[in-house]
Amino acid sequence: MFTTKEPHVSPQVQRTDPPYLQVVKHIKAEIESGVLQDGQRIDSVRKIVAKWNISLATATKVVSTLKAEGLVRSEPGVGTIVTREQAAASAKDRVVRSMEGRIYAANERAEIRAAELVPAPEDVADALGLPAGTNVIRRQRVTLRDDVPSSASTSWFSGDLAGTAPLLLEARRLPQGTPKYVEEQAGLVPAVGKDQLRADIASEEDSAALGIPLGSPVLRKQNWVFSSEGDVIEFGQSVSVARRWTTYNYEISR
Secondary structure (H helix, E strand, O other), X not given: OOOOOOOOOOOOOOOOOOHHHHHHHHHHHHXXXXXXXXXXXXXXXXXXXXXXXXXXXXXXXHHHHXXXXXXXXXXXXOXXXXXXXXXXXXXXXXXXXXXXXXXXXXXXXXXXXXXXXXXXXXXXXXXXXXXXXXXXXXXXXXXXXXXXXXXXXXXXXXXXXXXXXXXXXXXXXXXXXXXXHHHHHHOOOOOEEEEEEEEEEOOHHHHHHHOOOOOOEEEEXXXXXXXXXXXXXXXXXXXXXXXXXXXXXXXXXX
16 A cells, blocks of 8 residues: 655745734744754754745745844854743733643743632722622733743623633633633633833742742733724733743724
């Protein structure tokens, strides 16, 4: 009995995004999935040219973009290597990855530190559009990269979800991710997001969660996830350690 070997298929540039951005997304996906690990060398510019059938200038832009986002760096005598520790996921990344069935990179994991129903603090109530003191769901987690804390975050939801999505009140990870679980249980589909970021210093709570000195520089974030009807599905607050790039891609239209 004879078997035929399937021919090797090289990746092909599509015409939706600019060619350089398609290659960037492909390499980023390999980094996020763990195919490319920290310290591992990525393809050289000339190899990218040959593999993707693009110009030298375009391939050079691919590597420059990855460097600018803190995902790779040049190592003399070695080439361009992966440096994921310099990059931090945005709130959008977390939601999109969950909806696609992937949440954390190979070297990342999350520990759920609390999952409970509590009276909403005033700022959280305002963010969710609820009266202060209304019961809301609070899920607190610490994300570790290579077993070192990189960020601490809290997700807030309306207390009404306690009945339809009861696992939100269990202090354990949800295999499909929180956004996907909420969609499955309550039919709330993320449609629009809003993020706020500011430089800050670590509070006592931040210091304890991240294992960094009190007053260390941190990046503090707030994010909202809205349904297509404009209702707030989730309000998030997070803090991450310094010297990591958070990257956003967006379209500009008139």
